[in-house]
Amino acid sequence: MTYCVAMRLNSGLVFLSDSRTNAGVDHIGTFRKMSVYENPGDRVMVLMTAGNLSISQSIRQMLTERTNAEGRSIWTATSMYEAAQILGDAIRAVHDREAAELNKFGIDFNVSIIFGGQIRGERCRLFQMYSAGNFIESHDENTYFQIGESKYGKPIIDRVVTPQTSLDEAAKCALISMDSTLKSNISVGLPLDLLVYESEDLAVTRFVTIDEQNQYFQMIRRSWGSQLRRVFEAIDDPVWDALPEDTLNVLSTASDISEPVRVPPPNGMARGVQTGPRQILAEQDGDVGQAG
Template sequence: MTYCVAMRLDSGLVFLSDSRTNAGVDQVGTFRKMTVFENPGDRMMVLMTAGNLSISQSIRQIIAERTTTGGKTVWTATSMYEAAQIVGEAVRTVYERDARTLREFGIDFNVSIIFGGQIQGERCRLFQVYAAGNFIEAHNENTYFQIGEAKYGKPIIDRVVTPATTLNEAAKCALISMDSTLRSNISVGLPLDLLIYEQDALSVTRFVTIDEKNQYFQMIRSTWGQQLKTVFEGISDPVWNASPDDGAKALSATNTNSQPVRVQPPHSMLNTNPNPAPLQTLAQQEDGNKQH
């Protein structure tokens, strides 16, 4: 499995991917999930993949080499939308060639893709491409995409990232999102690839491969956990059966009547003594025996 996230911001794009491909007890594999298609001054495009590695590699190779029936490639596409169509066509080509054989061996055609960048003459754009070759584009209402093990790293992005977020803030948020995923799922692992692209640069602006020795990522891992604990401890414990004046601390109030949905035991097992005697400790039992 894997985890990849990309963000489209007013100031550019952020891409982050892990590199784990297998996660068994005695089998851990790595393969870089991020590929850059760059012609400085003309275009800069990034492809990130999750799913079956052989499918992903085949798709990437076709994208790099193939010319469409209209004579277009990712190197000659006049818009990112047209380039995304070429990526979708590559996905369908691999499906038509390999899906049936894979299915005979019990293997699903499993691939997800994030594709984004900028071609001279238009703005930065970001797409998510599905296994059928269709795709959607990021807009201000949904400024990021995730593929792979997305659930663990989603909450922090939802709370922090907007189109106005700076590239450095978005990169920090992406790394925190990745750290949350690394802590919760063994199928995601280091090293990471982080690429920052500034609007209209038309070439890679900043790139780093992050391993376990990276000081900034280690700082995030320790600081984020400590800050979360501090915030957690700073939130008041709930007050049960509170008076209406207790305000935000009140989890339940005396003027409310909440009851669980109960299932009654069979009639033959109903407790005929609704007020059973209180439990006795061993010491109380010994005292009672001495009195007798």
């Protein structure tokens, strides 16, 4: 599996990918998931993939050769939208060629792609591509895309990143998102590829491959965990069975009448007789079960 994240900001784009393709007791594969298509002064486009590696590699190769009905390729497309359409056509072409044969071996046509960049004359744009070749585009309401093992690194991005976020802050947030994913999922692993693109540069100026010895990422891993523990410990414990006017952080009050849904033990196994509302609730649950 893998984890890739990209962010579209007012000031540019941030791309981050891991490089693990398989995880097991004795088999860990490493393949870089990020590809850069660059013609300095004219265009910079970045492709990140997740899913079946052979499919991803076929799509990546076909993208460099594919032309549309007007004879344009990603190198001559007049907009990122047109380039994304050419990529979608490449995905469908690989599907037409390979999906049926893969299916004979029980293998699904599974690929997810993030594609973004800038072509001279228009703004930075970011797209998420699907296995059918269709895609959606990032807007201010949705400033980032993730593919692969996305759930672990999503909360920090949701809380921090807006279109106004600076590129360096967004890169920091992406690395924290990746660290959270690395901490919780063995199928994601180092090294990482990080590319930070400033709008109108039309060239790659900030790129780094991050391994275990990277000084900044080591600091992220140490400080993020310790800061989380510090914030957690600073939050007060809940107070039970108290009045809100008597103390702060009341979780429940003495007047609360909420009760859990209780399942009574089988006949003859009860160790004591309940009284009051709890006994009534248990009896009601028993009646419902019998009626069903």
